[in-house]
Amino acid sequence: MLNKKKSAIVLVSGGMDSALTAAFAFKKYDLAFLHVNYGQKTEKRELQAFHDIAKYFGVKKKLIVDIGYLKKIGRSSLTDKKIKISKADIKSKKIPTSYVPFRNANILAIATSWAEVIKAEKIFIGAVEEDSSGYPDCRKKFFESYNKMINLGTKPDSKIEIVTPVIGFNKKEIVLKSFELNSPVHLTWSCYKNNDIACGVCDSCALRLRGFQQAGKKDPVSYKVIKNYL
Amino acid sequence: MLNKKKSAIVLVSGGMDSALTAAFAFKKYDLAFLHVNYGQKTEKRELQAFHDIAKYFGVKKKLIVDIGYLKKIGRSSLTDKKIKISKADIKSKKIPTSYVPFRNANILAIATSWAEVIKAEKIFIGAVEEDSSGYPDCRKKFFESYNKMINLGTKPDSKIEIVTPVIGFNKKEIVLKSFELNSPVHLTWSCYKNNDIACGVCDSCALRLRGFQQAGKKDPVSYKVIKNYL
Numbered sequence: 319m320l321n322k323k324k325s326a327i328v329l330v331s332g333g334m335d336s337a338l339t340a341a342f343a344f345k346k347y348d349l350a351f352l353h354v355n356y357g358q359k360t361e362k363r364e365l366q367a368f369h370d371i372a373k374y375f376g377v378k379k380k381l382i383v384d385i386g387y388l389k390k391i392g393r394s395s396l397t398d399k400k401i402k403i404s405k406a407d408i409k410s411k412k413i414p415t416s417y418v419p420f421r422n423a424n425i426l427a428i429a430t431s432w433a434e435v436i437k438a439e440k441i442f443i444g445a446v447e448e449d450s451s452g453y454p455d456c457r458k459k460f461f462e463s464y465n466k467m468i469n470l471g472t473k474p475d476s477k478i479e480i481v482t483p484v485i486g487f488n489k490k491e492i493v494l495k496s497f498e499l500n501s502p503v504h505l506t507w508s509c510y511k512n513n514d515i516a517c518g519v520c521d522s523c524a525l526r527l528r529g530f531q532q533a534g535k536k537d538p539v540s541y542k543v544i545k546n547y548l
Numbered sequence: 549m550l551n552k553k554k555s556a557i558v559l560v561s562g563g564m565d566s567a568l569t570a571a572f573a574f575k576k577y578d579l580a581f582l583h584v585n586y587g588q589k590t591e592k593r594e595l596q597a598f599h600d601i602a603k604y605f606g607v608k609k610k611l612i613v614d615i616g617y618l619k620k621i622g623r624s625s626l627t628d629k630k631i632k633i634s635k636a637d638i639k640s641k642k643i644p645t646s647y648v649p650f651r652n653a654n655i656l657a658i659a660t661s662w663a664e665v666i667k668a669e670k671i672f673i674g675a676v677e678e679d680s681s682g683y684p685d686c687r688k689k690f691f692e693s694y695n696k697m698i699n700l701g702t703k704p705d706s707k708i709e710i711v712t713p714v715i716g717f718n719k720k721e722i723v724l725k726s727f728e729l730n731s732p733v734h735l736t737w738s739c740y741k742n743n744d745i746a747c748g749v750c751d752s753c754a755l756r757l758r759g760f761q762q763a764g765k766k767d768p769v770s771y772k773v774i775k776n777y778l
Contacts, residue, residue, distance in 0.1 A: 381620070387613040391662050419664035423701050424657040427650060432621050434649035455701040463697040470693045471653050471685040 323348040326440040326481075327429050332367030334506045334526060335444035335484055338492055340375055341499040342483040343442045350379035350436060354425050357389025363513040370505040379436070383428055388421065422455035423464070426480060430468055433478045441480045448488050458485050489529025497535065504538040518543035553578040556670040556711075557659050562597030564736045564756060565674035565714055568722055570605055571729040572713040573672045580609035580668060584655050587619025593743040600735040609666070613658055618651065652685035653694070656710060660698055663708045671710045678718050688715050719759025727765065734768040748773035 326347035330336045331354075343349055353368040355361050365382065372380055422445065429441045445456045454460065461480050468478050484492060496503050508526045509516035516523050518541035528547035530537040556577035560566045561584075573579055583598040585591050595612065602610055652675065659671045675686045684690065691710050698708050714722060726733050738756045739746035746753050748771035758777035760767040 381617075383617040383620070385615070385617070387611075387615070387658060388661060390611070390613070391658075391665050419703075420657060420661040420698075420701055423697070424654070424661060427654040427657045428617060428621075431618060431650040431654060435621050454703060457700065460697070460700040463693075463700050467653070467690070467693040467697045468650075470687065470690040471650055473649075473684055 332364035339444035341501040367507040490532035493533035562594035569674035571731040597737040720762035723763040
């Protein structure tokens with residue numbers, strides 16, 4: 319069978335946003351999945367979600383990259399054992415302790431290197447501007463600037479572009495769209511803290527639960543604690 | 549003793565260009581050295597040069613990062629055992645086989661993460677536009693674009709800028725300036741192929757030797773073969 323679809327890389331962390339992003343890309347492209355371990359505390363659980371989601375979409379071309387140096391560089395609660403994962407303060411405008419300095423730029427550089435080798439034309443990333451309040455490298459204008467830099471830093475015949483299909487969504491819209499596009503929400507993992515049952519109280523759990531509550535949907539994942547975030 | 553100098557990171561590969569770049573930065577900044585292993589064949593020898601150069605400049609703050617994933621992604625003669633290091637064709641305008649896709653973008657992303665943590669204001673990189681014929685991520689306009697991207701992708705109070713003091717130099721000028729600024733040329737390593745005595749025939753050796761020959765200087769490093777490249 320001839321496959322004439324063009325190739326695209328999807329950054330799949332294992333969370334809900336990246337699974338939905340894969341669902342968007344699935345329609346048009348032949349997919350390759352990239353997962354990055356950066357020494358986060360929930361590394362193993364996220365990797366399992368990555369493989370589950372790849373299986374769901376029938377993706378065989380997978381690359382798992384270890385960038386433990388981000389842990390070495392430190393200063394994020396996601397990677398530094400000395401910093402506690404803070405409880406959610408989802409109304410705060412401050413940059414959260416979970417921020418890994420310049421993480422997306424590192425991950426996208428890897429994706430671009432791979433894209434150049436496998437001749438992928440698009441790199442899909444499930445960044446969300448609104449809900450990622452305060453992460454500077456999650457903003458639309460950051461990705462626009464990154465695309466210009468890619469254009470200048472790759473071979474002239476490479477046409478690689480970062481695509482952010484969920485950038486403008488809030489978590490409620492992510493939830494609704496996930497159901498609409500049959501994204502495998504049940505296979506995803508969002509908790510920053512636990513590897514077995516989601517804690518329900520870290521930033522990431524809180525944002526996810528609020529999204530489901532706003533959308534009037536039930537989250538198929540189990541939680542230790544479910545608060546009302548409405 | 550109070551040290552009021554501002555902090556800067558220097559990317560030190562171990563080669564002549566990066567040593568000279570360190571010599572430029574040394575005058576004004578408190579230095580931190582970053583070295584990246586990306587699975588290149590001369591990894592160990594370059595790392596030794598890195599430590600020797602750090603000692604020469606009295607730099608104690610060092611970070612060595614392993615990005616073996618570039619080897620996994622492959623397709624460069626510097627990292628892929630299946631591709632032979634080609635003999636120098638320094639007049640060619642084609643992108644050489646030693647090109648590692650998007651390598652500088654990967655390395656600079658790491659440097660920027662580190663700079664944000666240690667509050668360094670500058671990242672010095674010894675990229676050379678002319679002699680690196682055909683490496684798209686060695687060009688001045690690539691670094692200008694990267695700086696804009698950094699500005700958008702880091703915290704608002706971060707003021708990180710990439711500086712390329714030798715970008716406009718040819719190898720002859722690198723050699724002359726190295727002697728002028730007392731850069732430790734004797735401690736550097738440029739050969740892409742060997743770990744003991746430089747081969748003298750790979751792209752990197754050929755460019756280096758031609759530079760010394762044009763400058764009318766003797767290279768303190770030993771070679772297996774020394775051709776006339778004038």
